[in-house]
Amino acid sequence: MTAMEKPVYVDEKLQEVKQSGRLEYRSRALPTWCPGCGYFSIVEGVTAALNGMAIPQQEAVVLSGIGCASRFPFFVSTYGFHTLHGRVLPVATGVKVANDKLTVVAIGGDGDGFAIGGGHLPHAAKRNVDMTYLLFDNGIYGLTKGQTSPTSAYGFRTSTTPYENPDQPLNPVLMVLSYGASWVGQAYAGHPDHLRQMIAAAIQHRGFSYLHILSPCVTFDKTSKTYVNLGMQVRDLPEEHDVTNLMSAMHHASRTSRPLLGLFYRDLRPTLGDNLDGLVAKAGGDK
Ligand SMILES: Cc1ncc(C[n+]2csc(CCOP(=O)(O)OP(=O)(O)O)c2C)c(N)n1
Ligand code: SF4
Numbered sequence: 001m002t003a004m005e006k007p008v009y010v011d012e013k014l015q016e017v018k019q020s021g022r023l024e025y026r027s028r029a030l031p032t033w034c035p036g037c038g039y040f041s042i043v044e045g046v047t048a049a050l051n052g053m054a055i056p057q058q059e060a061v062v063l064s065g066i067g068c069a070s071r072f073p074f075f076v077s078t079y080g081f082h083t084l085h086g087r088v089l090p091v092a093t094g095v096k097v098a099n100d101k102l103t104v105v106a107i108g109g110d111g112d113g114f115a116i117g118g119g120h121l122p123h124a125a126k127r128n129v130d131m132t133y134l135l136f137d138n139g140i141y142g143l144t145k146g147q148t149s150p151t152s153a154y155g156f157r158t159s160t161t162p163y164e165n166p167d168q169p170l171n172p173v174l175m176v177l178s179y180g181a182s183w184v185g186q187a188y189a190g191h192p193d194h195l196r197q198m199i200a201a202a203i204q205h206r207g208f209s210y211l212h213i214l215s216p217c218v219t220f221d222k223t224s225k226t227y228v229n230l231g232m233q234v235r236d237l238p239e240e241h242d243v244t245n246l247m248s249a250m251h252h253a254s255r256t257s258r259p260l261l262g263l264f265y266r267d268l269r270p271t272l273g274d275n276l277d278g279l280v281a282k283a284g285g286d287k
Pocket of ligand 2: 032033036037038039049068069073138142143216217218220
C-alpha cells in the first residue's frame with residue numbers, strides 16, 4: 001500500500017477474521033478501566049476497524065497523551081506509546097512526517113485535548129496531517145479522580161466545583177470545524193456498531209480526521225453524562241445534511257442540547273505530506 005492509497009473497511013473481512021479466531025490488534029494486557037467505562041467499546045471499535053481494514057500490524061501506530069483514555073495504547077497490539085499530557089498531536093505529527101506509510105491514530109481525553117493540549121489541535125487540523133484523532137469525551141478528569149474538565153456541563157458538581165460548575169462547556173465539534181479539520185464526526189460509546197463504522201471511516205479518510213466520542217465515566221459522574229442521560233439525548237444527524245457544507249455542519253454542531261451523531265464534514269484537500277513533497281520537489285531534492 002502506498003501513502004496515496006487508504007485501506008478500506010470491509011465488514012465481511014472483520015467477520016472472516018473473527019471466525020478464524022485470528023483477531024489481531026488485541027494486546028495481552030487487559031484494560032484496567034473501571035467496569036462499565038465507555039472506553040471498553042472504543043477499544044473494541046478500534047480493534048474491529050483495524051481488522052476490517054486489514055492494515056498490517058507493523059504499519060499501525062497508536063499514540064496517546066495522559067489520562068484514563070490515554071491508557072489505550074497498552075490494550076492494542078500496534079506500535080505506540082504514551083506521550084506527555086496534552087502533547088499527543090505534535091508527536092503524532094512527527095511520526096507521520098517521518099514515515100508517511102504509517103496509519104497513525106492519536107488518542108486522548110477531553111482534559112488532555114482541550115485543556116493542557118488545546119493549543120495543538122488547531123495546528124494539526126489546519127495542516128491536514130493525515131492521521132486520526134479520537135477524542136474520548138467523558139466531561140471529567142477521570143484518572144485524577146473526577147475534577148471538572150473543559151467539557152463539563154454548566155452546573156455539574158465535582159471535587160473542584162462542589163457548589164456547581166460556573167463555566168459553560170466548550171463545544172469541541174464546532175471548534176474543530178472552525179480549525180479547518182478535513183473530516184469531523186461524532187459517535188457515542190453506547191452505540192458500538194455506529195462507533196465502529198465511524199472509527200473505520202475516520203481512519204479511511206485521507207487527511208486530518210477528528211472523531212469526538214461521547215463516553216460515560218461511570219465512577220466519577222453519576223448525574224451528568226451518564227448512559228441514561230446520553231442515551232436519551234443523542235440522535236443522528238439529519239439524512240439531508242450535506243457533509244461538504246461547512247456552514248450546515250457548524251449549524252448542526254452548535255445545537256448541543258441534543259448531541260448529533262454521524263459525519264458533520266468532509267473535505268478532500270492536500271495533506272501536510274503532499275505539501276512537504278511539493279516543497280521538496282521545488283527545492284530540487286529527493287523525497
Ligand atoms: C503536565 C501534567 N499536568 C497534570 C497532570 C495530571 N493529569 C493526569 S491525567 C489528567 C486529566 C485527565 O483527564 P482527561 O484527559 O479528560 O482523561 P480521562 O482520565 O477522563 O480519560 C491530569 C490533569 C499530568 N499528568 N501532567
Ligand atoms: S475513572 Fe472514569 S474514565 Fe477512568 S476508567 Fe473509571 S470510569 Fe473510565
